[in-house]
Amino acid sequence: MSPFSIFARFFVVAILVSGCEPKSEVVAPKDSSAEAKSLAEATSKAAMEQPADALALVESLNRRNDVSTADRAVALKAQQDALKKLAEDAASGNAQAQSAIDRYRASK
Numbered sequence: 625m626s627p628f629s630i631f632a633r634f635f636v637v638a639i640l641v642s643g644c645e646p647k648s649e650v651v652a653p654k655d656s657s658a659e660a661k662s663l664a665e666a667t668s669k670a671a672m673e674q675p676a677d678a679l680a681l682v683e684s685l686n687r688r689n690d691v692s693t694a695d696r697a698v699a700l701k702a703q704q705d706a707l708k709k710l711a712e713d714a715a716s717g718n719a720q721a722q723s724a725i726d727r728y729r730a731s732k
Contacts (some may be wrong), residue, residue: 654692656694658716660695663685667699667702675707675710676706682699682703705727
């Protein structure tokens with residue numbers, strides 16, 4: 625066997641093993657399931673009244689596959705609002721708010 629044919633075979637095997645095939649993209653569904661939609665709405669409502677609960681709901685939504693891009697955006701906005709509210713509450717001396725922020729940071 626010539627050195628060239630050995631190199632050619634090695635090259636073909638290397639290409640096949642390296643995984644050059646196109647990778648499938650994760651695409652969010654166009655519409656959320658009814659359960660995911662209601663969860664996103666609950667997250668948005670909880671952001672100002674129960675911000676620690678809103679953070680937990682956002683984490684729950686992030687683990688789901690049946691959430692549309694629009695509902696993920698709603699959840700992200702709720703997460704930002706909840707963190708802002710918790711920061712304000714913690715600054716005014718609310719120990720539970722500070723604890724919720726600490727738990728959130730520890731989870732990241």
